[in-house]
Amino acid sequence: MTNKLSVFFTAAWLTVMLALAGCGGGGGGAQGSGGASKAGPAASVILSSSANSVKADGSDTVTITATVVDVNHLPVENARVNFASPSGQLGASSGFSNSAGVVTIGYKALAAENVTSATITASVVNTSISAQIPIRVTAVGGVTPVAVYLSSSAASIKADGSNSTTITATVVDANYVPVAGANVSFSKVAPASGQLVVNSRVTGSSGTVTVSYSASPGTPNFIDHNDTIKATVDGTSPSIFNTIDIKVTASSYSLLLGTSVPTVKSDGSNSAIITATVMDSSNLAVSGQTVKFTAQTGQFGTSSGPSSATGVVTIPFFGGLPLVSTADRTNRNETVTANILGTSVTAQIPIQVIGSTLTLDSSQTITQVGVPASLTATARDASAVGVNAQSIKFSISSGSGTLNGAAGPVTVSTGANGTTSPSVTLVGTAAGNLVVNADWLNAAGTSTFTTSKTIAVTSPGISFAVTSPTTNPTLLKFTDPPQPISVSVPTTISGITVANIRFATTLGTWLNSSKVSTKAPTANTVSESLTAGSSSGNANIQIDALDSSGTVLATLSRVFALSSVTGTQISLQPSVSTVAPSTGGSINTSTLTATVRDAANNTVGSAPVLFEIVNPTGSGEQISPVIAYTNSNGQAIATFTSGASSTVGGLQIKATVVGTAVTDTKTINVAGNSVSVTIGQGTVISSTNGDTTYTLPMSVLVVSSTGGAVSGSTVTLSAFPTHYLRGNRDNSLGDCKPVYVPAVLTITQTNGVTVTAGQTYAFPNEDVNEDDILEADSSSPITSSNHQSGEDYDPIGDLRGAGSITPPHAAAGTLPPTVVTDANGVGTFNLIYLKNYANWIYSRIRAKVVVNGTEFVNELRFMLPPSVEDVKLCNLPNSPFGQRFGQ
Numbered sequence: 023m024t025n026k027l028s029v030f031f032t033a034a035w036l037t038v039m040l041a042l043a044g045c046g047g048g049g050g051g052a053q054g055s056g057g058a059s060k061a062g063p064a065a066s067v068i069l070s071s072s073a074n075s076v077k078a079d080g081s082d083t084v085t086i087t088a089t090v091v092d093v094n095h096l097p098v099e100n101a102r103v104n105f106a107s108p109s110g111q112l113g114a115s116s117g118f119s120n121s122a123g124v125v126t127i128g129y130k131a132l133a134a135e136n137v138t139s140a141t142i143t144a145s146v147v148n149t150s151i152s153a154q155i156p157i158r159v160t161a162v163g164g165v166t167p168v169a170v171y172l173s174s175s176a177a178s179i180k181a182d183g184s185n186s187t188t189i190t191a192t193v194v195d196a197n198y199v200p201v202a203g204a205n206v207s208f209s210k211v212a213p214a215s216g217q218l219v220v221n222s223r224v225t226g227s228s229g230t231v232t233v234s235y236s237a238s239p240g241t242p243n244f245i246d247h248n249d250t251i252k253a254t255v256d257g258t259s260p261s262i263f264n265t266i267d268i269k270v271t272a273s274s275y276s277l278l279l280g281t282s283v284p285t286v287k288s289d290g291s292n293s294a295i296i297t298a299t300v301m302d303s304s305n306l307a308v309s310g311q312t313v314k315f316t317a318q319t320g321q322f323g324t325s326s327g328p329s330s331a332t333g334v335v336t337i338p339f340f341g342g343l344p345l346v347s348t349a350d351r352t353n354r355n356e357t358v359t360a361n362i363l364g365t366s367v368t369a370q371i372p373i374q375v376i377g378s379t380l381t382l383d384s385s386q387t388i389t390q391v392g393v394p395a396s397l398t399a400t401a402r403d404a405s406a407v408g409v410n411a412q413s414i415k416f417s418i419s420s421g422s423g424t425l426n427g428a429a430g431p432v433t434v435s436t437g438a439n440g441t442t443s444p445s446v447t448l449v450g451t452a453a454g455n456l457v458v459n460a461d462w463l464n465a466a467g468t469s470t471f472t473t474s475k476t477i478a479v480t481s482p483g484i485s486f487a488v489t490s491p492t493t494n495p496t497l498l499k500f501t502d503p504p505q506p507i508s509v510s511v512p513t514t515i516s517g518i519t520v521a522n523i524r525f526a527t528t529l530g531t532w533l534n535s536s537k538v539s540t541k542a543p544t545a546n547t548v549s550e551s552l553t554a555g556s557s558s559g560n561a562n563i564q565i566d567a568l569d570s571s572g573t574v575l576a577t578l579s580r581v582f583a584l585s586s587v588t589g590t591q592i593s594l595q596p597s598v599s600t601v602a603p604s605t606g607g608s609i610n611t612s613t614l615t616a617t618v619r620d621a622a623n624n625t626v627g628s629a630p631v632l633f634e635i636v637n638p639t640g641s642g643e644q645i646s647p648v649i650a651y652t653n654s655n656g657q658a659i660a661t662f663t664s665g666a667s668s669t670v671g672g673l674q675i676k677a678t679v680v681g682t683a684v685t686d687t688k689t690i691n692v693a694g695n696s697v698s699v700t701i702g703q704g705t706v707i708s709s710t711n712g713d714t715t716y717t718l719p720m721s722v723l724v725v726s727s728t729g730g731a732v733s734g735s736t737v738t739l740s741a742f743p744t745h746y747l748r749g750n751r752d753n754s755l756g757d758c759k760p761v762y763v764p765a766v767l768t769i770t771q772t773n774g775v776t777v778t779a780g781q782t783y784a785f786p787n788e789d790v791n792e793d794d795i796l797e798a799d800s801s802s803p804i805t806s807s808n809h810q811s812g813e814d815y816d817p818i819g820d821l822r823g824a825g826s827i828t829p830p831h832a833a834a835g836t837l838p839p840t841v842v843t844d845a846n847g848v849g850t851f852n853l854i855y856l857k858n859y860a861n862w863i864y865s866r867i868r869a870k871v872v873v874n875g876t877e878f879v880n881e882l883r884f885m886l887p888p889s890v891e892d893v894k895l896c897n898l899p900n901s902p903f904g905q906r907f908g909q
Contacts, residue, residue, distance in 0.1 A: 097123025200229025307333030372702020377404025408440020583654025625656025731847030
């Protein structure tokens with residue numbers, strides 16, 4: 023079909039509009055008695071052509087069509103249209119539009135004028151209405167060949183002869199005009215051994231000829247290589263020729279990966295045995311092929327090896343070798359990649375590195391505005407050994423304060439004992455709770471582990487606060503003397519004098535034998551004492567500061583855990599009754615909860631409970647701690663860890679109140695019926711979909727508790743953007759570095775209450791319950807706390823506007839809904855995401871698998887990465903969410 027070039031509106035659209043006009047559609051026109059619309063005066067003229075180019079031979083003709091319409095796009099009849107062109111010949115200089123509003127003329131180009139384009143102008147007579155359309159003018163054809171150009175229809179072909187590529191040769195003269203009638207011969211340049219369908223052909227009017235080329239299967243083609251094809255224009259002197267390289271891939275091989283265990287420890291105390299199997303196209307083992315292994319930061323016993331007679335290469339993989347001081351000790355997901363050297367054949371398998379911990383300590387848990395507190399963090403590997411030279415980022419996620427005098431985060435390195443030095447100084451700048459985060463960063467600056475601590479900040483001077491007891495909740499037994507509560511009281515709150523302090527409790531009584539007691543403060547202090555009584559449970563204490571009229575100025579809360587003294591009954595409850603065996607780096611546990619009560623069914627706090635295994639197998643099962651004390655709710659908690667062997671009849675677990683005959687026994691079965699799911703990501707990112715998206719290879723590994731592959735399992739996949747970032751890119755150092763901009767989120771409600779949600783760099787997704795519906799609850803202020811508890815969050819200043827979810831669900835990328843594991847328990851898939859979200863979105867990939875009726879879930883969270891090539895060119899955009907909050 024001949025292509026048509028249209029100006030203003032397409033012919034298809036015009037046809038639809040004419041049809042609408044014929045049936046009374048289009049609107050706006052005067053109606054006749056028959057219901058047809060009558061066109062008004064001419065408002066525009068639309069030009070189209072039967073072809074977008076014409077040969078400069080004086081005979082090739084292109085038809086120019088002008089359509090005159092009114093303001094309602096109805097055709098205008100009997101409108102006179104003049105045509106003009108600076109070159110070539112027009113069939114007519116003017117004409118009148120027919121009932122369809124159409125006038126047509128012909129146009130020819132002349133070789134003598136030597137032009138490459140012509141512009142046809144159509145003007146409606148007696149109006150200022152006109153339009154133009156360009157026509158490309160091409161030469162008739164060259165005569166003397168001076169060059170031949172080659173192209174291939176495929177980027178690569180397989181070495182097994184299963185597919186081919188079309189090679190196109192174009193012969194041109196000195197003016198790059200195609201030459202017809204040239205004989206072109208094709209040949210293979212040694213050592214190319216593929217098949218050319220024909221060896222020579224004669225060019226047509228376009229100056230081109232095509233041939234087909236396929237690679238031959240055979241031993242030389244078991245590695246990736248290039249075949250060179252030569253095209254020569256016959257009868258030319260000097261000889262005119264050119265060559266093109268055709269990439270041939272070794273598709274005859276395949277590679278399967280398996281692992282002995284899905285997890286390894288960060289201290290290098292254990293390893294995963296990675297097994298690679300090389301097979302040919304008939305799934306037969308191939309020996310003598312060198313397989314090379316790589317990982318992001320993990321380490322191998324050896325990095326490569328030849329395949330055995332059974333096609334197998336095995337190597338040990340460690341999370342970090344013990345004697346390598348620079349080894350990565352962070353918890354992380356590693357992806358082991360295997361490659362058959364000399365080919366593009368690769369396979370990947372994810373391994374999880376576990377066991378490292380991060381603790382955050384503060385010199386004070388309660389401080390006043392302007393009074394500094396010292397923060398330190400300690401990073402330890404799986405052996406609880408401090409890790410040296412690790413970057414720890416301190417930041418404030420909620421509340422108002424500074425770190426080392428600045429509003430932004432502070433990064434400090436750990437010393438030989440794993441503790442950050444020097445300490446970080448925290449100063450609260452407003453009363454309230456300060457939540458401080460410590461992030462263990464890897465070499466790429468990405469957080470691998472996060473811990474947090476809450477610091478209570480009170481107003482300057484005398485604050486309204488409970489000064490004793492300092493523990494909350496506080497244990498109070500029935501036989502204990504009344505527990506005093508002391509409160510510091512400022513003279514005024516919000517400029518109003520404090521007259522009285524009211525104490526109220528849900529359990530127990532005050533010294534006045536009532537559940538409510540009101541006292542006047544003396545010298546800015548007041549105290550009251552609580553008597554436990556004889557009913558266990560949590561006594562919720564409310565302390566109100568009142569003015570002279572009894573109006574509440576401020577409120578404090580406290581919890582007292584009221585407990586019996588002697589336990590006469592105990593109830594033991596394991597969190598799960600069946601646990602998989604523990605092997606290698608895979609540890610499986612059950613939480614043991616023993617609840618101690620007295621004869622009146624009151625809980626007993628601070629009671630020692632002995633946990634023991636009545637019938638151990640000797641395969642390594644254990645309970646820790648052996649003796650645990652009950653908490654304020656009468657519960658003692660221990661952990662059962664399975665051994666390496668399954669049990670017949672189950673293990674008898676007994677809990678006993680120490681010094682008594684009060685016991686309870688439950689059964690835990692150890693059986694290899696559970697699985698582990700791990701997600702990994704590749705290291706090579708490719709540009710796809712017209713250079714607008716990235717494709718990141720990923721995989722899931724499903725293994726049983728004994729490390730065996732679980733094949734044929736359907737794994738359900740999902741992606742969700744958990745956080746987004748604002749900022750721009752800085753290429754001053756040539757690294758296209760994203761510069762993230764923090765913000766203090768302040769939200770003013772309709773009731774005038776202003777809520778500060780804290781400083782952040784990574785803004786959480788507004789769709790907290792992940793249902794793709796924004797359901798902000800306007801009945802109460804939106805805060806960081808109720809945001810995290812499930813209430814959607816749509817702040818003022820949102821770049822996408824109120825009522826729009828930021829970031830959109832699609833920002834996390836797309837992936838297949840399911841993937842099925844192969845014989846090695848591995849399922850591979852691609853994550854595809856838009857380039858403009860790279861560095862600006864944290865994506866969560868979740869994998870679920872159901873085995874024997876039980877669901878197992880694993881998640882991988884990471885920032886969407888850009889490709890190395892785009893970082894080098896720095897052609898990536900700034901954050902699509904703006905460069906500052908409210909932008």
